[in-house]
Amino acid sequence: MLRACGGTGYKTHLGIERLLRDGKAAWVLGPSKEKVKQIIGKTVLENHEVADLCDFDNPFNTCPPAVNDKMIKTVGGENHYPTLKPGTWVSLILKSTITIRDKMASFVFALPEDTDHTGCFPGQYVAAESIMSGKEHVLYFSPVSPPDHFGITELVLRFETHGIMSQHFKALKPGDRVEFQGSCGRFEYTPKYLHELLASGVGITSRMHLVRSILKNSADKTNTDLLYFTEYYNEILYKEELDKYKGEHVLLL
Template sequence: MLRVPVPPKFGEVRPRQAGDIVAAVGVGDALQARDLRRLLPLPGLHVLPPAAAAADTQAPEPCPPSTGQTGGRHGAGQHGGRHLGALGMMGSELSVSMEPRYPVMNNTKSDWLSLRPVEPAAAQCCGGGCTPCIFDLYQTELELWEKAKERGDPELLRKPKEETRNVRLSPDTFTQFLLCSAEQETEDAWRYRFQLSPGTGLGLKLGQHLVLRGLVNGAEIQRAYTPISAIDASGHFEVLIKVYERGLMSQYVKCWRPGDSVAWRGPFGGFLYKPNKFGELLMLCSGTGIAPMLPILTHVTDDEDDETFLTLVVCAKNFQTVYMKNFLREQSRYWNVRIFYVLSREESLENLPMSYRENSKLGRIDCEFLATVLETCRRRPYILICGSVSYTEDMTHMLKQLQHNHSSIFCF
């Protein structure tokens, strides 16, 4: 039979026992005791101040019992018998000391079933073609579990599922980041800024996206988002997220508040770019498809030696739903940048500020408009497309009709 610590009743205090989990949390630290219990919902989880944690192995003191709830199915919340040793807070990062303790096992079927990794649900896949996908990670863990079971050696499962805060990302494991601020961009979209350690960046390349993990009604889901901050930004990163009334991930995002911890992994994908590699970049985007275009704009205009021309075509329902208008207005002042707006449901150009009317079109984007843009490009353009599946298909079809070289098109 498995031998595990028995948690005390609510309100009862007992001395900590061997095998218990110890967490050191400083007063005022962003990651509170409730967050640790949510990340590691194990029996016997105790929270100590840093001073007590430093002397943890010498003279343990009585600690309050854990009252946390079970976490996600695929991540730190799914411990599956794999216990972490000691956790401690160091500045804004979560440090994990990996000293797993396994329960005593009799190699029975029920013992091994308790250690078997949980297969992810279909909703947990973001559908973005990530490598490795969450199902790849599950298959790797399952193969390791089968190997350990065949040999009767649970120590083969020693490698834990690590979750750290504010360090460089990994495509394989989720990283917890502290939400610093949330600013409303439009009626249905928000900009979220996440904290990094001072002087630390994510090390992203242009066009790379991250995968967000959420938990809604007990089900884990994952979605892909591209940071809109500059790829060399340090101390933070930002994402633009549209909130849908009935969206699963939107239900999770709506609950975010500054100070919350949010799990990301990545990066994935990317657009290979070198200064002056292309004479001109023509960027076609719809809705939040503008996200990967923003770091590209910043990257080119911040480099005085990069003389690439940039043409951005922003497709939206109306002027009010155009994202990042202030940023785009600043970018349009550069000598090598021009921006067009295609507004499918705007009733009149009179509704727009005077400075936008000349470069705006009412109605949907069509071949005639796209041909005009192509003809007025200052150099032969390389085309970037980002939007919904239908938008991407429409754009590629129009470009084919206009006999644009398919090898000069990149779809995010």
């Protein structure tokens, strides 16, 4: 409105400049108002048992992520032990790197033993750490390999031009080590628990994690609707694999 009215817009009788001042005041006071709401909320619940259970800065993490820390015994009698642990960094060796396109690659990390599993449930993610110039840098990944894909975990990363961890991973060679921690995330998919599952989002890595986990279990009849967006058709990741899943309890949108 000020641009339309020019200098006349600043005349007080029009009221436009007042709206501008009120708007700028809201920008300045907005964060303070949110802090006041938090203070009031904490004060009200100070003597209430709920206050001990809630993290006001991250309200959905009211309990630690579930951890699959059990030994798994397969039909053949083989024992599979978990590798990753919450609160502890575990060093994994890069086994191979596959370039998917110019700005994306797949990284396969070997678990300590060929029989090990990650310790994550389907739907969870892991944290990767690197210390560079004395500073800790952390990047989170949703593995594309199912949790019971023993011996390895596969991660996919889109490289960002100015991303510190992106450039670090881009420079990795087979044999290099990266510190990992898990499991992360409060969503754990339970096989045979749901009839329908809608998996959506811009990226597909966490969705592939779920789709592969569901289809790997022949007893799991969960129908999955996969809603996935890419800017260009030829950028669809795992298109050949996804095409094979059509009709096998998977609807691609």
